[in-house]
Amino acid sequence: MKLFILIILFFFALNVIAEGSSRSIVPDTMTERVRACTICHQDGDHDQARSTYYPRIAGKLEGYLFNQLRHFRDGRRYHQPMALLLENMSDDYLQAIARHFSQLNVPYPSPESIDLKSNEIQLVEKLIRLGDPQRNIPACSACHGDTLMGNTPYIPGLLGLPSAYLTAQLSGWRSGSLIRGQVTNCMSEIAKQLSYDEIIAISRWLATQAVEGEAQKVLSPDLIKRCQSIFLEGVAQE
Amino acid sequence: MSPYYFCFTSGFARKCALGYLVFFVLFGVQINLISAAPGEQDLARGEYLTRVGNCLGCHTAKGGVPFAGGRRLSTAFGTFMTPNITPDKETGIGHWTEEDFWLAMHEGKSRDGRMLYPAFPYTEFTKVSRADVKSIFQYLQSIAAVSQVNPAHEIPFPYNSKPLLFGWRKLFFKQGIYEADPTQSEEWNRGAYLVQGLGHCDACHTARNEVGAKKDAAVGGGQMMGANWYAPSLYSRKEASVTDWSLEAIIELLSSGVSKHANVSGPMATVVQQSLQYWSPQDIRAMAVYLKSLPDKTTQENVRYPEMPESAKRYLAQGEKIYEKYCQDCHGEVGQGVPGIYPALANNRGVTLPVPLNLIRAVLNGGYPPTTHLNPQPYGMPPFQQLLRDDEIAQVSSYIRNAWGNRAGLVTIVDVDQGRGGNH
Numbered sequence: 001m002k003l004f005i006l007i008i009l010f011f012f013a014l015n016v017i018a019e020g021s022s023r024s025i026v027p028d029t030m031t032e033r034v035r036a037c038t039i040c041h042q043d044g045d046h047d048q049a050r051s052t053y054y055p056r057i058a059g060k061l062e063g064y065l066f067n068q069l070r071h072f073r074d075g076r077r078y079h080q081p082m083a084l085l086l087e088n089m090s091d092d093y094l095q096a097i098a099r100h101f102s103q104l105n106v107p108y109p110s111p112e113s114i115d116l117k118s119n120e121i122q123l124v125e126k127l128i129r130l131g132d133p134q135r136n137i138p139a140c141s142a143c144h145g146d147t148l149m150g151n152t153p154y155i156p157g158l159l160g161l162p163s164a165y166l167t168a169q170l171s172g173w174r175s176g177s178l179i180r181g182q183v184t185n186c187m188s189e190i191a192k193q194l195s196y197d198e199i200i201a202i203s204r205w206l207a208t209q210a211v212e213g214e215a216q217k218v219l220s221p222d223l224i225k226r227c228q229s230i231f232l233e234g235v236a237q238e
Numbered sequence: 239m240s241p242y243y244f245c246f247t248s249g250f251a252r253k254c255a256l257g258y259l260v261f262f263v264l265f266g267v268q269i270n271l272i273s274a275a276p277g278e279q280d281l282a283r284g285e286y287l288t289r290v291g292n293c294l295g296c297h298t299a300k301g302g303v304p305f306a307g308g309r310r311l312s313t314a315f316g317t318f319m320t321p322n323i324t325p326d327k328e329t330g331i332g333h334w335t336e337e338d339f340w341l342a343m344h345e346g347k348s349r350d351g352r353m354l355y356p357a358f359p360y361t362e363f364t365k366v367s368r369a370d371v372k373s374i375f376q377y378l379q380s381i382a383a384v385s386q387v388n389p390a391h392e393i394p395f396p397y398n399s400k401p402l403l404f405g406w407r408k409l410f411f412k413q414g415i416y417e418a419d420p421t422q423s424e425e426w427n428r429g430a431y432l433v434q435g436l437g438h439c440d441a442c443h444t445a446r447n448e449v450g451a452k453k454d455a456a457v458g459g460g461q462m463m464g465a466n467w468y469a470p471s472l473y474s475r476k477e478a479s480v481t482d483w484s485l486e487a488i489i490e491l492l493s494s495g496v497s498k499h500a501n502v503s504g505p506m507a508t509v510v511q512q513s514l515q516y517w518s519p520q521d522i523r524a525m526a527v528y529l530k531s532l533p534d535k536t537t538q539e540n541v542r543y544p545e546m547p548e549s550a551k552r553y554l555a556q557g558e559k560i561y562e563k564y565c566q567d568c569h570g571e572v573g574q575g576v577p578g579i580y581p582a583l584a585n586n587r588g589v590t591l592p593v594p595l596n597l598i599r600a601v602l603n604g605g606y607p608p609t610t611h612l613n614p615q616p617y618g619m620p621p622f623q624q625l626l627r628d629d630e631i632a633q634v635s636s637y638i639r640n641a642w643g644n645r646a647g648l649v650t651i652v653d654v655d656q657g658r659g660g661n662h
Binding site for chain 2: 039086
């Protein structure tokens with residue numbers, strides 16, 4: 001009997017040692033699991049060379065991130081490295097990854113310093129706060145929040161992002177390549193009304209703003225109707 | 239609260255998921271016993287067999303409705319567009335009878351008598367029993383009908399010619415249900431039936447000749463049709479033979495996607511996620527028994543490599559520097575890796591395959607093993623094409639292929655460039 005107990009204890013100890021040693025090497029955390037993401041979206045460790053294009057995803061809205069991850073995986077938003085990385089992932093795991101990044105609280109980098117002409121600033125501030133009713137362009141702040149920090153749960157914040165990334169996304173919406181031209185969407189309708197000069201001015205202006213405030217939680221019924229597709233995206237597709 | 243939710247919060251995800259699977263299987267069986275009305279068991283069986291054959295893998299467009307077709311399969315012979323196999327009467331197979339379906343699966347003929355292209359693996363499905371084909375048909379007829387018209391195949395001359403297809407079939411298609419080998423166990427025969435038939439493993443794990451026919455009747459290795467990956471031979475201990483593995487290790491890899499020997503990647507990861515993780519413990523074991531028994535046809539057993547010239551040593555030294563900077567943190571100082579998490583590179587057959595394509599793709603694109611019930615939150619590898627130039631990728635790949643006892647051909651910039659193509 002004693003021998004039996006000793007053997008049991010021995011195996012138990014072995015098990016503990018094995019668990020302990022592997023854990024000390026590779027932490028059983030989401031941070032470790034998403035190292036494949038943070039090499040480009042380096043959150044916390046700011047490498048200027050790379051942060052000139054790759055968007056910051058720390059602190060973005062969970063619903064927005066989850067939607068984008070599914071779009072990349074399912075071929076609705078096209079960026080080959082993202083598509084290949086997410087290829088064999090379940091919705092559950094994508095949700096967990098979105099939650100992880102949404103909860104990160106990392107200091108924002110200082111705004112880009114770009115010189116804008118005063119007429120450019122005027123133009124952008126008008127589009128941001130008032131839109132252009134004649135071209136059926138709503139104010140950016142109407143959807144993305146007065147703080148421009150997004151609108152819970154699906155509409156992304158616009159601050160703290162590289163101007164190159166913003167220009168690429170707005171141009172993608174305009175040319176129909178962002179969601180591969182398959183979806184009529186509020187944002188592509190709006191972007192098609194903008195000129196490329198306006199897109200560049202908006203992107204530069206946004207990148208020079210200091211990041212302050214929280215995401216909003218209110219959207220007018222008109223805009224909910226207009227941007228219906230973005231809300232349907234939130235429904236799990238199985 | 240579902241037990242699955244608890245798994246995510248408990249921090250013992252993998253073990254807990256195993257418990258969940260056992261719980262699910264036990265309960266699933268009980269429910270079946272209690273509520274099995276006539277037909278229901280058939281449907282469950284059909285659903286299971288449809289998973290085993292991974293029909294939705296091809297018959298679903300990326301992000302599309304399952305079984306509604308529309309996936310593009312690009313091959314050297316043109317682009318095939320998979321059809322809608324939901325029971326929609328206009329655009330799917332709602333008009334089909336069980337006999338029609340049997341002819342497609344067993345003889346490779348469509349409802350109108352047209353010969354089907356072997357992109358549909360009837361060359362393997364012909365081995366499936368009539369009863370199993372009937373179950374799959376019953377299940378497919380029970381799912382929701384989806385009206386979806388898919389574009390036509392884009393097959394250029396001469397591959398679109400009927401006489402050519404007729405000739406191809408005469409030469410390379412052997413019709414017939416799997417015949418059990420009486421000298422082998424029932425379990426082995428079940429495994430052989432699954433691997434050769436519904437599992438259609440050698441649709442990929444085989445070398446093909448110039449007209450897309452399998453070179454050997456056996457499961458050899460080869461560049462995949464329609465995907466820029468090399469499917470390693472299941473007959474070679476230098477490739478993917480599992481003769482030397484324990485049954486448990488084979489089962490672990492095929493059902494969870496990771497094991498202490500290897501992680502699955504590329505199209506095989508997709509197969510594990512879409513199909514193999516759902517196989518019953520009996521079937522996955524039978525498959526492992528059969529795969530383990532496959533004869534070892536390793537060629538070039540003990541190649542004597544010549545002494546490496548100085549220029550090659552310098553090339554590898556460049557690669558070593560890159561390895562130390564970018565790879566070592568996860569894969570270890572001597573390529574030892576962390577079992578089940580970050581694969582070992584020392585003595586890893588996946589990195590020393592005769593064709594370096596899979597290694598190059600791993601470095602370029604990174605990737606995650608599939609999410610499975612047993613491994614719901616895998617660890618992953620970043621895409622290094624964002625950080626490294628092609629010449630650096632060639633150097634580090636060459637180093638990995640020749641460090642810590644590994645020995646394989648050097649990788650060139652041209653190889654890296656060829657590794658870029660293809661979505662898969």
